[in-house]
Amino acid sequence: MTLFQSGATYERISKADAGDEDGVIRQGEDTEELAARRGIPIEGRRFRDNDKSATHGKHRPDYERLMAAVQRGEVDVIIVYMLGRLWRNRRERAEGIEILRKHGVSVLCVKGPELDLTTAAGRLLAGLLGEVDTFEVEQMSEREQREMRQRVERGEVPTGPRCFGYTADGTEVIDSEAAEVRKMFEAIAAGASLSGLAADLNQRQILNRNGREWTHNAIRWLLLNERYAGLREYNGTTYSGKWPAIISEDQWRQAVSILTDPARKKSPGSARKWLGSGLYLCGICDDGRTKVTSAQRSKSSVKGAPYESVRTYKCSGPVKHLQRAAEPIDQLIAGTEPGQPLGLVPRLLVREDAGRLLVDDERPDMDELNTKAATLRARLKNMTEAFADDDEADALEFKRAVRRVKERLAEVERQMTNPARAAVLGELVHSDDAVAAWAALPLDRKRAVVDMLMTVTILKGGPGRAPFNPETVRIVPKIG
Structure with a gap:
């Protein structure tokens, strides 16, 4: 028993x-x-x-x-x-x-x-x-x-789930996915938001490695993953891997710096829907930090006819003392509508000296670099004029000489360029059609450009239904 x-x-x-x-x-x-x-x-x-x-x-x-x-x-x-x-x-x-x-x-x-x-x-x-x-x-x-540790030191491919952009064994790049990875790193450097990147991928029906739609956190994990730069971290030490890198180490470290910046908003939230939401400042508070939010009133009817009130920007503070129609303000800043004057941003981008927007004015050797650049540009001009006047000049020798001078000029201009400005503005400044390039940007990229170029403060408007007055929007340039 x-x-x-x-x-x-x-x-x-x-x-x-x-x-x-x-x-x-x-x-x-x-x-x-x-x-x-x-x-x-x-x-x-x-x-x-x-x-x-x-x-x-x-x-x-x-x-x-x-x-x-x-x-x-x-x-x-x-x-x-x-x-x-x-x-x-x-x-x-x-x-x-x-x-x-x-x-x-x-x-x-x-x-x-x-x-x-x-x-x-x-x-x-x-x-x-x-x-x-x-x-x-x-x-x-x-x-x-x-x-x-031995596997990491040898640079062997990490095991585990497939990494978006790579084959299942991690030894080869999938070109179509790798192209999307590069776009993500370039976009985050240019001021895109994680929610905006996810929305763009989902809209284009680009699915993640599991065949599902992208989320804010999935994009963040991808951009923080050192594997895309051909690196692997183990116990606080970074090792080089033997698999093909999709982006450079500098691009990866830039993304990590952006995403781990304490000043960056941590909550995923939802992507902004309007250009100035959380970006433009309230001119009545005028404290340099209280921003505006946007509101679209619900549809209604007036005398039986459908009516939708205009979208507005209003103070986000506890006292709603500012409310202005949003469209005229956004048109003033960013407009590209046919028949309407160009907004301030596209007007800056089409100027002949738009390249100056990329210059790092705080470099201590900027005067020296400006002198070198001016000298090289003058040399190119003189070479071209001399070649045009010399009927016996060797065209091949001329092309070689011009190429060498242009390469030296490009290096000097690279040293003059502010990396942060280049990431946000470079694509626009170097575009053959800056207005079209600006119009094609997604909203979060446009917001990053506006934020880099200027501080926009919305002041009190005129009484009643007075026409929009551009002077009721204060623009303070941040560059130049």
Whole structure:
């Protein structure tokens, strides 16, 4: 006759493929057979955690239910395949032994001894066996970490889920996906928002590696992933990898700097819908920090006819003392509508000296660089005039000389360029049709351009239905 009257079984496998329960089923068969052999009634007290590691204290729902049953006095013996299936770390083992001691519960192992945890000898043996289990786990972990470090030092391709832009084994680039990755890095450097990037990809039906739509967090994870620059970080050290890089290390580090900037808004939020929302300042507050938000009033009807009120910008502060029609202000800043005057931004971009928008005025050697650039430009002009007047000049020699001078000029201009301005404005300044390029930009990119070029403050408008007066919008240039 068994001494135990209310047994429970517990099975656990640390790692199992999705849907694979063969391991815990085998454990269950063995524990059930031991219970039957010892005449211990189970009566449905079966507890099972599949694919649940105990080493790092991960949540194990059935283990917690088992301990709760012990504390209610419903269990007097726990049957496990081996002690290591019950506990694999010191903290949990110590807590579990104390619970079982307090409630007079023993442990039976299919592969191991019977442990009476109400006795000092039983607790000692449980502790010793547990330490052996912990030693084996920690030793295995040390081997795995050493193997991982060796793989990283050798530059081997990381294992795990497929990385967007690469084949499943990570050794080759998928050209179409890699092109999208490059666009993402270029766009974030140019002032795009994560939500805006996700919206653009989803609108173009470009799916992520799992065949799903993109999210704010998925874009962020991609841009922070050093793998795209052919790098891999391990324990705080960066190593070079042997797989093809999609972007340069400088591009990756620039993206990390942007996304980890403490001043950057952390909440994903929703993408802005209007040019000036959260960007233009309230001129009545006039404190340099209170911005405006936009509102589109709901549709209604006037005398039976459908009517939709105009979109407005209003102060985002507690007192709604400013409310102005938004379209005339946006037209003044960014307009490209046919038959309407160009807005301030496109007018800056089509100026002959638009390249000056990229110049880093704070460089201490800017005067020297300006002199070099002017000298090289004059040399190009003189060379062209001399070639035009010399009927016997060698065209090939002329082209070579011009190419060398242009290369030197390009290097000087590169040194004169502010990297942040180039990222946001470069595409527009160097475009053959700056107005069309500006009009084609997504909204978050336009907002970044406006924010870089100027501070826009909305002042109080005229009374009643007075025509829009541009002087009620204060523009302070940030560049030039």
